[in-house]
Amino acid sequence: MATLAAAPPTEHVAAAATGRPNPPITGLSWAALQEVLAARSERPFRTEQVVRWVYRSTITDFAPMLNVPQALRTWLAETYAFSSAEVVTQVASADGDTTKAVLRLADGALIETVLMQYHRRSDGTGADRSTVCVSTQVGCALQCSFCATGLMGLTRNLTAAEIIDQALHFLRRTRQRPPVVRNVVFMGMGEPLLNYAACLEAVARLCDPLGAGLGPPRLTISTSGWLPGIARLANEPWPVRLAVSLHAPTNAVRDELVPLNRRYPVEDLLAACRAYQAQTGRRVTFEYTMLAGVNDSPALARALVKLVRGLDCHINLIPMNPVAELPYAPSSDEAVQAFHRTLRQAGLIATIRREMGRDIQAACGQLQTTVRRRPLVQEHSS
Ligand code: SAH
Numbered sequence: 346m347a348t349l350a351a352a353p354p355t356e357h358v359a360a361a362a363t364g365r366p367n368p369p370i371t372g373l374s375w376a377a378l379q380e381v382l383a384a385r386s387e388r389p390f391r392t393e394q395v396v397r398w399v400y401r402s403t404i405t406d407f408a409p410m411l412n413v414p415q416a417l418r419t420w421l422a423e424t425y426a427f428s429s430a431e432v433v434t435q436v437a438s439a440d441g442d443t444t445k446a447v448l449r450l451a452d453g454a455l456i457e458t459v460l461m462q463y464h465r466r467s468d469g470t471g472a473d474r475s476t477v478c479v480s481t482q483v484g485c486a487l488q489c490s491f492c493a494t495g496l497m498g499l500t501r502n503l504t505a506a507e508i509i510d511q512a513l514h515f516l517r518r519t520r521q522r523p524p525v526v527r528n529v530v531f532m533g534m535g536e537p538l539l540n541y542a543a544c545l546e547a548v549a550r551l552c553d554p555l556g557a558g559l560g561p562p563r564l565t566i567s568t569s570g571w572l573p574g575i576a577r578l579a580n581e582p583w584p585v586r587l588a589v590s591l592h593a594p595t596n597a598v599r600d601e602l603v604p605l606n607r608r609y610p611v612e613d614l615l616a617a618c619r620a621y622q623a624q625t626g627r628r629v630t631f632e633y634t635m636l637a638g639v640n641d642s643p644a645l646a647r648a649l650v651k652l653v654r655g656l657d658c659h660i661n662l663i664p665m666n667p668v669a670e671l672p673y674a675p676s677s678d679e680a681v682q683a684f685h686r687t688l689r690q691a692g693l694i695a696t697i698r699r700e701m702g703r704d705i706q707a708a709c710g711q712l713q714t715t716v717r718r719r720p721l722v723q724e725h726s727s
């Protein structure tokens with residue numbers, strides 16, 4: 346593990362003369378920016394120029410926008426912040442494949458964003474690629490019993506700009522050091538479907554061909570099962586992927602792991618997934634975090650097979666990432682393999698997720714910024 350950057354920040358939240366931070370430029374849609382610039386009697390093509398600099402370059406300030414007149418650059422810098430997030434620290438895992446950024450927002454709230462870089466497989470298949478995992482809330486209200494973010498409780502929703510700026514931070518970085526980010530997963534801190542409007546606004550801006558230009562199927566929204574949000578998502582024009590954090594096929598086990606299950610039990614969740622699929626034709630991903638002695642038995646594997654029968658789905662088995670404050674342990678390799686075998690033998694598409702960034706507490710479910718935890722410094726015995 347290496348600390349890549351402790352202050353000074355590479356991106357900053359500009360302070361206006363009032364002492365209040367300027368609003369971020371990424372909070373404006375294309376149309377809103379066009380309006381703002383038209384009100385200043387700027388020529389219409391200026392909007393595209395500014396958008397390209399913000400979404401498609403590597404700059405982190407207005408000053409280097411060289412084809413934009415100096416007066417407009419100065420006005421933009423006086424009026425807007427280039428980013429809503431300031432990098433506090435950035436750490437990389439020992440293997441270098443995972444980087445976690447701790448970002449400070451204008452109100453002082455801290456969030457975590459993770460970059461995962463995957464390599465072409467040794468047999469020559471696959472490709473180098475980068476994925477950003479963005480947070481959608483400061484903390485989370487849902488308190489799943491095995492998740493570090495759940496320990497924080499909910500402070501607030503993130504704005505669309507705060508979600509977009511997380512993705513842009515690592516997009517800019519990987520444009521300098523490829524592979525460039527092509528995938529964004531809404532799997533960091535928080536429940537995206539409880540911050541629906543901001544998440545969908547972020548999707549729109551990240552997918553806008555004139556903005557970041559990411560492909561909607563490369564964006565994944567993960568939910569612990571907020572049914573009204575799943576139904577709403579099915580009606581959106583963006584064909585983003587839906588991932589559902591299932592973790593257990595029975596209410597008895599799921600009630601303990603995902604308290605939201607008491608409101609929306611497994612059978613209702615599956616009915617919502619079937620309705621989503623009927624409407625969109627899209628495959629659903631189920632995440633299944635494997636906890637030793639809790640949800641990894643052969644009987645539960647068989648119950649899972651029954652539960653998802655007839656649904657086009659992909660089951661992603663995630664070995665639990667340890668959280669010091671929580672009483673769960675990851676399932677053994679043997680239990681994970683046996684569970685996986687049962688699913689495969691029943692004809693299901695199932696994979697075991699390679700966990701990344703555990704050594705920097707950047708893996709699924711380990712993101713947490715307010716509960717006191719062991720520092721991110723490796724101790725040396727010598
Ligand atoms: N709130 C959303 C998205 C963020 S959590 C959701 O729950 O889906 C992202 C994923 O990490 C979820 O599947 C979640 O269940 C999983 N997760 C939480 N804690 C974990 C842990 N300790 N180990 C492994 N996965 C975990």
Ligand code: SF4
Nearest residue numbers: 485488489492495569
């Ligand atoms: Fe919230 Fe997701 Fe963690 Fe549950 S697993 S507490 S929904 S972030």
